[in-house]
Amino acid sequence: MSRFVEDVSRTVSPGERVLDAGAGEAPYRLLFRGARYVGLDDGRGDPRWDYTGLNVSGDLLAMPLASASFDHVICTETLEHLSDPQGFLVEVARVLRPGGHLHLSAPLSFKEHQQPHDYFRYTRYGLALLLERAGFEAVSVEPEGGYFRYLGDKIQPAHRYLFAKDRALVWKIVFLILQPFSMLLFTVLLPALCAALDPLDSKRVHTTGFLVTARRPERV
Ligand SMILES: C[S@@+](CC[C@H](N)C(=O)[O-])C[C@H]1O[C@@H](n2cnc3c(N)ncnc32)[C@H](O)[C@@H]1O
Structure with a gap:
């Protein structure tokens, strides 16, 4: 923008x-x-x-x-x-x-x-x-x-939904170890990959x- x-x-x-x-x-x-x-x-x-x-x-x-x-x-x-x-x-x-x-x-x-x-x-x-x-x-x-930029935009909130604050305590403990990987994957790596692929969509x-x-x- x-x-x-x-x-x-x-x-x-x-x-x-x-x-x-x-x-x-x-x-x-x-x-x-x-x-x-x-x-x-x-x-x-x-x-x-x-x-x-x-x-x-x-x-x-x-x-x-x-x-x-x-x-x-x-x-x-x-x-x-x-x-x-x-x-x-x-x-x-x-x-x-x-x-x-x-x-x-x-x-x-x-x-x-x-x-x-x-x-x-x-x-x-x-x-x-x-x-x-x-x-x-x-x-x-x-x-x-195009499509890949759209996908990169849509995938970012996944981290927030997976690690929502209202999860039961047991899930919070299980997720504790996964959280940094999830953040890296959904908010950095996948959006960057999608941005790089975006020129492939001409429609x-x-x-x-x-x-x-x-x-x-x-x-x-
Ligand atoms: C999503 S914001 C966009 C703000 C800014 N253009 C930007 O890109 O950051 C939409 C703005 O429209 C204003 N707005 C919505 N309806 C309005 C109306 N009928 N009259 C005046 N402002 C309005 C809201 O107060 C809000 O600040």
Whole structure:
């Protein structure tokens, strides 16, 4: 994900206006220090997060922002949390200037998180449909890796489930000796092997999610 946002930041000219829609703890703010960065969120996602670095507190479905006021909108791992994704994309098109760009990531396969505000997962066709209906053009939807990367992502929690804290004492003792091997296998070795094998999958229908770029047309 951060590689995607780094690539986006290289396309942003100094002084351009960048909206981070659903910024959370604004992990990408520093990438845009040459630009005029605005982080917007309403803080509903995670009570343990530090939302104090936001510039604007507001609902993504009715953003308290002027029309045509941004050159770029970035939105990472947030679309699945919105009850009205189509309405949100129409709002993004409104706040972008004509010719401005949206850079978005959205999951196809990810565990439930930030419950209960977790509503949808997306295929590439669903994303393209929503974007076209919101009036975007030059839509590009790229998978974030293929089958092996997906597998590497899915295998990592195995260690946590095997060595869950609520196991009976006898199992805890048996597992004590196995725990370091399990951690090495599931969280280091297998994910590294999967990452190395990922280029072997050219179909990319098993993927963790998609990276999207789209443009608001110059003329509507
Ligand atoms: C999974 S986090 C992603 C945060 C950040 N973009 C990142 O990549 O680390 C989703 C964020 O969307 C915010 N959010 C969800 N629904 C929202 C809404 N309707 N209006 C404003 N923010 C919302 C949550 O508060 C949360 O911070």
